[in-house]
Amino acid sequence: MSVSPVILWFRNDLRLQDNPALNAAVASGGPVVPVYILDEAGEGTWPAGGASKWWLHHSLAALDASLRDRGSRLILARGESGEVLGDLITATRAHAVYWNRRYEPAVIARDKTLKADLTASGVEAKSYNSALLFEPHTIANKQGKPFQVFTPYWRQCLTQAVAAAAPLKPGPLPAPTHWPESATLADFALLPTIRWDSGFHGVWTPGEAGAHKQLKGFVAEAMSHYEDRRNLPAQPGTSRLSPHLHFGEVGPRQVWAAVRALSGDSGVFPPSRGAQVFLSEIGWREFAHHLLFHFPHTPEQPLRDDFKRFPWADDHDASKLTAWQRGQTGYPIVDAGMRELWQTGWMHNRVRMIVASFLVKHLRLPWQHGAAWFWDTLVDADLASNTLGWQWSAGCGADAAPYFRIFAPVTQGERFDVEGAYVRRWVPEIARLPDNYLHAPWTAPDNVRAYAGIEGRYPDPIVDHVTARQEALTAFKALRGHVEERDA
Numbered sequence: 001m002s003v004s005p006v007i008l009w010f011r012n013d014l015r016l017q018d019n020p021a022l023n024a025a026v027a028s029g030g031p032v033v034p035v036y037i038l039d040e041a042g043e044g045t046w047p048a049g050g051a052s053k054w055w056l057h058h059s060l061a062a063l064d065a066s067l068r069d070r071g072s073r074l075i076l077a078r079g080e081s082g083e084v085l086g087d088l089i090t091a092t093r094a095h096a097v098y099w100n101r102r103y104e105p106a107v108i109a110r111d112k113t114l115k116a117d118l119t120a121s122g123v124e125a126k127s128y129n130s131a132l133l134f135e136p137h138t139i140a141n142k143q144g145k146p147f148q149v150f151t152p153y154w155r156q157c158l159t160q161a162v163a164a165a166a167p168l169k170p171g172p173l174p175a176p177t178h179w180p181e182s183a184t185l186a187d188f189a190l191l192p193t194i195r196w197d198s199g200f201h202g203v204w205t206p207g208e209a210g211a212h213k214q215l216k217g218f219v220a221e222a223m224s225h226y227e228d229r230r231n232l233p234a235q236p237g238t239s240r241l242s243p244h245l246h247f248g249e250v251g252p253r254q255v256w257a258a259v260r261a262l263s264g265d266s267g268v269f270p271p272s273r274g275a276q277v278f279l280s281e282i283g284w285r286e287f288a289h290h291l292l293f294h295f296p297h298t299p300e301q302p303l304r305d306d307f308k309r310f311p312w313a314d315d316h317d318a319s320k321l322t323a324w325q326r327g328q329t330g331y332p333i334v335d336a337g338m339r340e341l342w343q344t345g346w347m348h349n350r351v352r353m354i355v356a357s358f359l360v361k362h363l364r365l366p367w368q369h370g371a372a373w374f375w376d377t378l379v380d381a382d383l384a385s386n387t388l389g390w391q392w393s394a395g396c397g398a399d400a401a402p403y404f405r406i407f408a409p410v411t412q413g414e415r416f417d418v419e420g421a422y423v424r425r426w427v428p429e430i431a432r433l434p435d436n437y438l439h440a441p442w443t444a445p446d447n448v449r450a451y452a453g454i455e456g457r458y459p460d461p462i463v464d465h466v467t468a469r470q471e472a473l474t475a476f477k478a479l480r481g482h483v484e485e486r487d488a
């Protein structure tokens, strides 16, 4: 009689190495049936956006290819996860389902029910941690409560050991004698019908191999300069690992191990100040998950309750939001960021902070509008990190930038894109402006504008910085009763 298989349910852990659920399935000794289920309703109000779907398509293709290299394959199915798993259990006579945990509120609720139902029907249901160094329920402050400030949170995390990454033993994966039916990737219809994704192809390599190449290259070449260069959007100063981490093509334990390996025999860890700062950014990702887990209402509602009363501008006029989305605000650093996002599915972190501050403070549009646009356009769209980033920028979240701290887009551009390479790349119609006018084209004399050929090709600012700043401060005052002014 053939041995009953284990169903390995892939989710945001699209890798073979350091995958505890896969290791456990192999260790069970029976055949393993790897499956991916496209269950949009199971994601609650946050099904994957367009750019994420593009990534998912290519990542699933890469995972299937890696599985086939090991004599296995990826079964694809679409529908409600519980029903699909039920059908697969019947079809394969599997005795167990293993998966790695996720932390989005709707997914937690679904998985909890699913685990109880499977267990009740006599199927072994086991979940593991592949996505985080420190799972949210394992970290608490002295009062046993969740942290809301990053520094003490991360200090507390670092008192615990980071588990080693778990390799998968080489060789074929145990396959069942008969494979169940599978949908095709084309059935998932994840790729856009209007081809807005042409800019993605040369930039990204979704999949485990692409993730490791990226990690290896960053650790060897850029990490030691990370502290100095991570705020310069024209430089390749950051790891660009975010979509790989989101989809679990590489895990944080593997990132940690790659950094640790640089310490070699010296034992000095982290091996450089750059490495230390980089690892603390990995810490921000952990913190984002901590917050989402403990404050599950935050993708929609501000963490700080008083912000529910914030006097947003009347947003019935959608033209400002549209100008922001399309990179037509008249502020070059903002427009460069929004165009980089549209064309590549990613935006540099410094510029994310600038464009988010601009939407929320200069345009006084609700941060939820920005979070929704990012959700649809980012290849690294992640409910935990996106929520933290937007609430931080709006000033209503944990450890947030104070509301009165308003990023001045011209100053930010001059400071972080000194030679204008970033703006010139993404806003080519103003590329011929001299450096001293590049971040504020409306201040250039007519003859300079004419020489640069920008007339009629690039908009004037849709809001005046000084007025918008004052209005934002007044709105904040109305909320708080007082305000301490400071310009960033």
Ligand SMILES: Cc1cc2nc3c(=O)[nH]c(=O)nc-3n(C[C@H](O)[C@H](O)[C@H](O)COP(=O)(O)OP(=O)(O)OC[C@H]3O[C@@H](n4cnc5c(N)ncnc54)[C@H](O)[C@@H]3O)c2cc1C
Pocket: 230, 238, 239, 240, 241, 242, 243, 245, 246, 278, 281, 282, 283, 284, 285, 286, 288, 347, 348, 349, 350, 352, 353, 356, 374, 378, 380, 381, 382, 383, 385, 386, 387, 388, 389, 390, 393
């Ligand atoms: C408004 C706003 C929205 C954001 N939305 C997302 C999102 O949807 N998905 C996402 O992954 N990140 C988001 N971020 C965080 C950050 O901008 C990106 O993680 C980072 O730019 C990714 O580039 P990188 O991989 O080169 O980062 P690196 O600087 O190389 O950092 C390494 C890794 O650390 C993590 N990380 C770095 N900074 C942060 C941060 N501030 N918060 C959480 N994790 C961080 C990421 O996983 C990143 O890949 C957002 C930030 C802001 C201000």
